[in-house]
Amino acid sequence: MKAVVIRRYGSAEVLQYEDVALPTIKPDQLLVKIHASSVNPIDWKIRKGMLRLLIGNKFPMILGFDLAGEVVEVGSSVTGFQAGDAIYGSTALPGGAYAEFAAVSANLVAPKPTNLNYEQAGVVPLAALTALQALREQGNIQSGQSVLINGAAGGVGIFAVQIAKALGTEVTGVCSTKNLDLVKSLGADKVIDYTQQDFTKDTNSYDIIFDVVGKRSPAECKRVLKSNGVYITTIPSAESFVQSILTTFLPGQKVKFILEKPNTKDLLYLKELIEADKIRVVIHRTYPLKELAAAHTESETERAIGKIAIAVTQ
16 A cells, blocks of 8 residues: 655654555554545654654554544454444544555544535544543533633634634634634634734633643733633643642632544544534535645644645545
């Protein structure tokens, strides 16, 4: 099969499109023919060696977490799936979805939303699960609350706005001038152009501030966070890590960070929201698998609107 492989950490140039052996599955896994994947920041952070303490140096390595495709083979202990099923979901660390086939744990995937094609479904899992789990588990989001999403037009942000709205909250999205209309169309009740206005100096306060882009510190957000509000980030700094520990044991405002945990139950929940037209997918651009290096390079600019899709098989 074709796959994109790295044999060392480094720039996008280490991504090599080549032939590799077809994976074999364990009893609890599915062999999936992958139609589409996506680029998430964690993919190029792993590639650059930023997570080598966690990942190690086991090369060659195939990256990529998101996938949408068809089940080809079912492990002996797996129930609920059969060959030919259209599924979407995630691989485990360090990835494996940048390939024509992958061995995937059955508890990390779910049936594909019926109203999405493979390319659309392939950009959903990691970003949407991050948004859902941040708001629901870390933020304990409740209907009627006020939620601010900083980075509302990015890969996680587009899903966070829609999920927060679907859960009955008043949503404020922070983005650049060119993305104001997009964020409004996703359901935001209010949008703030960060080039014109600093939300941390606003008169409004919020029950949840979800800093998707990790650009504002807990200290900066404190004055616009309600007395029992929660600040959540996807990119923990030394300050936010310390504050998350301290605020666990103190009353009042909390600081938390999100580490996405893929699972079938949450993917099924997202499927329901997608099929009810409460979540739509925004794709910035689609690259073929053999042009993955260019896709990584674009993602590293952190200027993509929505998600970057990877077409694996046509």
